[in-house]
Amino acid sequence: MLNSSKIYAGLFSCLLVTTFLQQRSAATEPAADRSDKHVLIIGMDGTRPDALLKAKTPTFDRLIKEGAFTDDANILGDRYQKNDTISGPGWSSILTGVWADKHGVHDNSFKGKNYELFPHFFKRLKRQRPDAKTVSLVSWAPIHEHILSEADIAQVFPLPRGKQQTADLRVSGDKINIDTRDGKWHHLLATRQKDTLNLYLDGKEIGSLSGVDLDYKLGGDFYFLGRDSRTGPTCFHGQLDDIRLWNRALTDKQIAQAASGATPNRQGVIAEYRFEDSKGTAADSDSQFLDLPGNGGKKHGLQIPLTDSLRNLTHADFTVEARFRTTDKGRNILFGNYNGKAGALNLELHENNSVRVYVQPPDPRNTDALAREGERDKTIAETAARILREDDPTAMFVYFHQTDATGHAIGFSPEVPEYITAIENIDSRVNTLLQAIQARPNFKNEDWLTIVCTDHGGLKRSHSDGLNVPEIRRVFLIVHGPSVQPGKISHQAYLVDVTATALKHLLGEVDPNWQLDGKPVGLKTTK
Numbered sequence: 195m196l197n198s199s200k201i202y203a204g205l206f207s208c209l210l211v212t213t214f215l216q217q218r219s220a221a222t223e224p225a226a227d228r229s230d231k232h233v234l235i236i237g238m239d240g241t242r243p244d245a246l247l248k249a250k251t252p253t254f255d256r257l258i259k260e261g262a263f264t265d266d267a268n269i270l271g272d273r274y275q276k277n278d279t280i281s282g283p284g285w286s287s288i289l290t291g292v293w294a295d296k297h298g299v300h301d302n303s304f305k306g307k308n309y310e311l312f313p314h315f316f317k318r319l320k321r322q323r324p325d326a327k328t329v330s331l332v333s334w335a336p337i338h339e340h341i342l343s344e345a346d347i348a349q350v351f352p353l354p355r356g357k358q359q360t361a362d363l364r365v366s367g368d369k370i371n372i373d374t375r376d377g378k379w380h381h382l383l384a385t386r387q388k389d390t391l392n393l394y395l396d397g398k399e400i401g402s403l404s405g406v407d408l409d410y411k412l413g414g415d416f417y418f419l420g421r422d423s424r425t426g427p428t429c430f431h432g433q434l435d436d437i438r439l440w441n442r443a444l445t446d447k448q449i450a451q452a453a454s455g456a457t458p459n460r461q462g463v464i465a466e467y468r469f470e471d472s473k474g475t476a477a478d479s480d481s482q483f484l485d486l487p488g489n490g491g492k493k494h495g496l497q498i499p500l501t502d503s504l505r506n507l508t509h510a511d512f513t514v515e516a517r518f519r520t521t522d523k524g525r526n527i528l529f530g531n532y533n534g535k536a537g538a539l540n541l542e543l544h545e546n547n548s549v550r551v552y553v554q555p556p557d558p559r560n561t562d563a564l565a566r567e568g569e570r571d572k573t574i575a576e577t578a579a580r581i582l583r584e585d586d587p588t589a590m591f592v593y594f595h596q597t598d599a600t601g602h603a604i605g606f607s608p609e610v611p612e613y614i615t616a617i618e619n620i621d622s623r624v625n626t627l628l629q630a631i632q633a634r635p636n637f638k639n640e641d642w643l644t645i646v647c648t649d650h651g652g653l654k655r656s657h658s659d660g661l662n663v664p665e666i667r668r669v670f671l672i673v674h675g676p677s678v679q680p681g682k683i684s685h686q687a688y689l690v691d692v693t694a695t696a697l698k699h700l701l702g703e704v705d706p707n708w709q710l711d712g713k714p715v716g717l718k719t720t721k
């Protein structure tokens with residue numbers, strides 16, 4: 195500050211300098227050096243406070259005892275409640291400090307996002323402390339794709355692939371400049387060859403997914419053309435032609451042939467629907483096809499009994515293909531048998547001009563996947579711990595997901611043992627982080643504020659539409675560190691308070707121009 199005052203004195207008249215200094219002191223204390231102030235925000239998705247208090251959590255117990263705590267924070271504000279009670283709006287409110295009418299995010303589509311005006315708090319921090327180092331480690335990619343800005347280190351951790359894990363390959367047609375909804379004929383084809391899924395649009399490869407380890411039968415009694423086992427808006431609206439299922443992966447050359455309307459070597463065809471007798475269907479054929487203009491009721495599309503050879507399709511290599519023509523921009527299932535429980539294979543047009551092949555094993559609980567969620571959280575914690583020990587983060591956001599995944603798979607409830615275990619697992623992940631902070635070489639001269647929060651609770655296996663559901667709306671908040679006034683947070687706390695609290699700690703003041711909806715909670719009042 196001394197240096198910049200001198201520069202100002204040299205550049206401007208004394209009068210101007212006096213005015214400048216007066217304005218500063220009127221607004222704030224002289225800017226103190228706050229380089230000792232650090233913040234760690236730990237987000238654990240979908241964690242109910244009653245389950246948190248029931249679980250055996252020595253780390254959280256210590257943070258609650260030494261810090262400020264409430265088990266009655268609210269995920270919706272009093273002023274505005276029109277957003278859904280799900281992760282997109284939830285983490286937006288947490289990380290920007292404002293409600294959805296300002297940040298604009300009402301669901302996980304992130305349509306209407308307004309982070310230009312109401313940015314992630316990292317951006318506020320960097321404007322005031324340009325030397326601050328910011329780190330964000332998450333497993334839910336939309337936080338980085340949409341909300342995050344100004345991170346020096348940002349990493350999204352994929353779920354380690356395991357056996358019988360859902361294989362979901364989705365690619366945007368925009369990537370190769372093909373508008374799949376232009377009302378012209380297009381050809382979509384997916385192959386599985388050993389452990390890799392590939393997608394081809396109009397004969398060109400557009401995406402692949404490796405590490406696919408699937409070995410199970412397709413379930414249910416039927417296969418459907420023009421939809422899956424569900425009726426309604428996801429049904430296909432348009433014309434379908436040349437649907438074929440093969441029990442082998444076609445070669446690139448054969449795929450190009452199939453796309454152009456020629457018939458490749460027919461070895462391995464186990465089902466075929468051409469809707470005509472004449473041979474040599476051209477790619478732009480206007481001859482017979484399956485016309486599906488309707489509203490997606492029970493009679494929509496064709497229902498085909500699952501034969502053994504169809505059932506066994508997902509055991510090994512396969513090819514599935516369809517020609518389609520539509521102008522419907524929504525989700526359009528070309529064919530499939532998904533019903534939420536049984537082994538399934540869907541070929542789909544998805545939203546935002548994307549195309550998709552979706553292969554799901556029959557175990558809806560997928561306990562193996564939940565264990566891998568735990569592994570992933572552990573990897574995130576270890577990565578975060580290394581950065582905390584060896585680097586110098588000013589503000590860090592670390593996100594854990596096993597609770598939310600377990601809630602969706604089995605149940606969000608203190609009565610669900612797996613949900614409790616997920617919380618206990620995250621408790622030891624948090625211990626890893628706190629130990630890393632304490633191991634920092636300059637720890638005793640630093641003032642670390644740790645905030646633990648969640649974006650929503652849950653009821654049964656869901657947390658959508660939770661405006662009037664306390665189990666969904668009510669969450670906890672823990673604030674811990676030397677600057678914290680220990681004890682129960684007695685006033686109503688909200689998701690948006692997280693950013694306000696972090697910025698107050700890091701910068702000393704929350705600028706009213708930011709129009710934050712949150713208020714700092716749990717901090718000692720200074721002077």
Ligand SMILES: [Zn+2]
Nearest residue numbers: 239240281649
């Ligand atoms: Zn969530």
